Amino acid sequence: MKYLITGTAGFIGFHLSNLLLERGDTVIGIDNINDYYDVNLKFARLEESGISKGEIKLHSPVKSVKFPEYTFIQMDLSDKQALMNLFETEKFDVVINLAAQAGVRYSLINPAAYIDTNVTGFVNILEACRAFPVKHLVYASSSSVYGANTQMPFSTSDNVDHPLSLYAASKKSNELMAHTYSHLFNIPTTGLRFFTVYGPWGRPDMALFLFIEAITKNEPIQVFNHGKMKRDFTYVGDIVEGIKRVADKIPEGNPDWSGDDPDPGSSYAPYKVYNIGNSSPVELMDYIGALEKALGKEAKKEMLPLQPGDVPATFADVTDLMRDTGYKPDTPVEEGVARFVTWYNEFYKKH
Template structure:
């Protein structure tokens, strides 16, 4: 089928394009190729599938209203996977309006395109950051998420609310996937694993926030893509048991769903760094610092709903995932 993938030059978006093409789909990829991080990495990602006969690449910003209208009218995708977003919690502290343009205005244009052109299913990237001030572990899609700690998190929660409105008013099936700390080959240079690897190999000191007491549900890219691909194939359904007097925050009387997608394993930051040191054969020089504004101490996904509905089974351990990343990093950067 014809599938539109936004953020097609991004870490997750480019990997998803390759998976969908391998399945025999026609893929329209869109990305604005901004310079939030090295655009050369984005070009290298899409070079892997740019010449595939089933792939079309469009360089455009989601905030371009007329451009998005034209794109939907011309290509008429049956399904849409929105992996585009201005990412990064820390960047949002100094550049809040960038998140409004991409994550809210751009998402509104996607919703409108889906509505006007009878898209069968919209799957979109949400984030574990929506859990914000929550402390109950593991994070469940049935928990309240009304206390985000960054504008990035707030923009992702806004996407879920906006999607519900379109699902309710227009019957548009929408599914949110709350990603938990995705890592792996071709990853983002602003993420900890990428930054740590670069610093260790160049003999620089790595900065470890919250004095190393962070814990994360690290999720390998292949496990993420497997989950996303399965969800795309099954449009969101209404919950016939949804009770407006006791509303479930993960489903609705509309065709709207929310799922966590994570590795389903809580890993301490120092354990993660130890796996990286072992893989590289080098002990890191470390500087321990307080927790940064907008960050959260721990993230841990309850993925029971995704397992039940899609038979999702993350399979890559942190040790294996880190080893695969470092092998790619040394190959890509010739080290």
């Protein structure tokens, strides 16, 4: 199968590309390599996949020296014509859109970045899939779409009309836009609501990175909601295994779907939404405890209130993911955090 994966210099895109390449698939990866966080980490991920930093130039394909079936192109989703040219040339079987402006708190500071990438960029992906049909479009949504919902666990059959950040709203808009293209043009689309992804090669703006950097410098860590946060922390290896399995399962219309009692997670059109989460919420203090144990060092803690845009708890119902793919994420937090610490120590010794 030939895959287009957007965001391959990113955290999840990097891991997914390697997983599919190791399976023997062909991957064309694109990323704009923006400076939302340290671009050196993005280049290091690409180098790990055999893409030489020195060869990367805008719109120029670079072949991996590690994976013969991997080609990387620096490209922005907002460049519609370049995207259309790529689709016309490569004729993809499956598109997995992981490129996005991430981060809840940053969306309070720079909302325009979320519209440019998460909305305009996604329309361009949909239009390319319309012009040059693919077997399946899979795209990243987020657990943040559950917003003000408090009934746990979060189910894809729940209404999600009360987002608490523009980031969440942009992800909900992706689901709505995908449905219209599934309905109008019969494009099979699957949205994936990821729950608090962590692990090796993670983003520096995420909690685990911020915590380990503060602890190693003997600085206090910021503990929001006075440590009462609960998150369905999901290991990145589990996330990409879930993506792979979902990508292999092309959605069909749900014959039992009814407009009288509409199920938000499916449709009469070839459209589906899944949660990918560990289904085992962990209190923030226990997550910090797992990090302290892996580091062999106690953290100094600065207790702070809940931040604007944040939700106090997340908990994924993955019943339909298990039913349709036979898969459930299950890496325990202690194990996943320990793997992250091992990677962090090795990576920053070299860099």
